[in-house]
Amino acid sequence: MKKTLRLILFLLIAIVFIGTFAFLYINSRPKATTYEEVTPTVMDLQRTTVVTGKIEPRDEVAVKPQISGIISQLHKQAGDRVEEGEIIATVKVIPDMNSLSSAESRVRLAQINLDQARIDYERQQKLYDKGLISANDYEKTRQAFLQAEQERAAAQDALEVVRDGVSSSNASASSTLVRSTISGIILDIPVKVGNSVILSNTFNDGTTIASVADMNDLIFRGNIDETEVGRLHVPMNMDITIGALQDLHFSAALEYISPKATEANGANQFEIKASISLPDTLDATTIRSGYSAAAKIILAEAKHVLTLPEGVIEFSGDSTFVYVCKGSNDNRTYERRAVTTGLSDGLNIEIKSGITAKETIRGMQSN
Numbered sequence: 001m002k003k004t005l006r007l008i009l010f011l012l013i014a015i016v017f018i019g020t021f022a023f024l025y026i027n028s029r030p031k032a033t034t035y036e037e038v039t040p041t042v043m044d045l046q047r048t049t050v051v052t053g054k055i056e057p058r059d060e061v062a063v064k065p066q067i068s069g070i071i072s073q074l075h076k077q078a079g080d081r082v083e084e085g086e087i088i089a090t091v092k093v094i095p096d097m098n099s100l101s102s103a104e105s106r107v108r109l110a111q112i113n114l115d116q117a118r119i120d121y122e123r124q125q126k127l128y129d130k131g132l133i134s135a136n137d138y139e140k141t142r143q144a145f146l147q148a149e150q151e152r153a154a155a156q157d158a159l160e161v162v163r164d165g166v167s168s169s170n171a172s173a174s175s176t177l178v179r180s181t182i183s184g185i186i187l188d189i190p191v192k193v194g195n196s197v198i199l200s201n202t203f204n205d206g207t208t209i210a211s212v213a214d215m216n217d218l219i220f221r222g223n224i225d226e227t228e229v230g231r232l233h234v235p236m237n238m239d240i241t242i243g244a245l246q247d248l249h250f251s252a253a254l255e256y257i258s259p260k261a262t263e264a265n266g267a268n269q270f271e272i273k274a275s276i277s278l279p280d281t282l283d284a285t286t287i288r289s290g291y292s293a294a295a296k297i298i299l300a301e302a303k304h305v306l307t308l309p310e311g312v313i314e315f316s317g318d319s320t321f322v323y324v325c326k327g328s329n330d331n332r333t334y335e336r337r338a339v340t341t342g343l344s345d346g347l348n349i350e351i352k353s354g355i356t357a358k359e360t361i362r363g364m365q366s367n
């Protein structure tokens with residue numbers, strides 16, 4: 001019995017030993033290398049780049065008051081459409097005391113001169129009616145009286161402008177009424193009723209009452225890296241996608257490339273601008289100023305060309321090679337052949353010469 005157990009144990013050990021040896025031997029033998037195979041494809045290739053930026057109106061106008069004072073009324077709000085000349089706000093004038101005093105003094109002096117001119121005119125008129133003075137002397141006195149009347153009216157207008165911001169003789173052109181200088185959409189009204197505002201002068205830019213822009217005339221503004229700016233030219237077509245409106249695409253035409261670079265994150269960037277063409281069916285209020293956008297630009301294009309996946313190309317210095325399959329599946333060989341390449345889109349590359357569309361090319365090694 002013991003001998004039988006020993007024999008069985010010995011056989012088991014031998015089987016395990018032989019199996020392990022066979023397994024290691026089989027796995028240590030070199031495996032036949034196999035490759036995927038591809039055939040050239042005729043297709044269109046494009047080399048593109050994507051530029052990020054913003055959508056902006058071409059011209060954004062800051063509407064400012066013609067007189068200093070306090071906002072007494074706002075007639076519009078951000079988002080409203082205004083026409084050129086339409087009133088946006090009303091300014092209540094806070095007069096400068098020195099100017100007010102000077103204007104009042106001018107009115108008093110003009111009134112004194114007018115009273116004296118009227119007395120002289122009435123006296124000369126009586127003498128003229130009796131034939132005691134010449135017509136020439138009478139006309140001089142009459143002219144002086146009329147001039148005194150005009151000076152009194154001008155002094156009164158000046159006083160009203162200083163005191164109220166508007167004269168009774170020119171109320172329709174009141175400087176207290178802040179009007180839009182263009183037709184468009186109000187993008188922002190940064191003031192509130194009660195805010196003090198000042199007019200633009202030599203020492204300051206003045207207070208902005210509203211920002212107005214024509215939202216039918218939009219541009220794309222972005223920055224492109226110096227490695228790609230040399231491939232751009234004016235005009236060049238772009239495809240614009242707005243981040244907030246993924247389903248909408250707009251065409252644009254490049255119209256400006258900055259001649260000077262600006263440094264951003266350690267790289268030189270060049271500003272570009274492109275005019276956007278909006279569909280006639282699209283409401284201008286759909287697009288908002290400052291929307292983030294991406295512009296797809298085709299830098300180079302090749303149509304109906306023979307292509308291969310770029311991964312099957314062997315690059316050696318300035319030369320490129322492929323391995324052309326020869327023989328049957330049981331006796332496969334590969335011929336190394338020089339090819340001339342062209343445009344690449346990063347995945348596929350143009351083959352200008354060296355192979356035909358009917359040949360099979362060795363691809364990546366199979367696992």
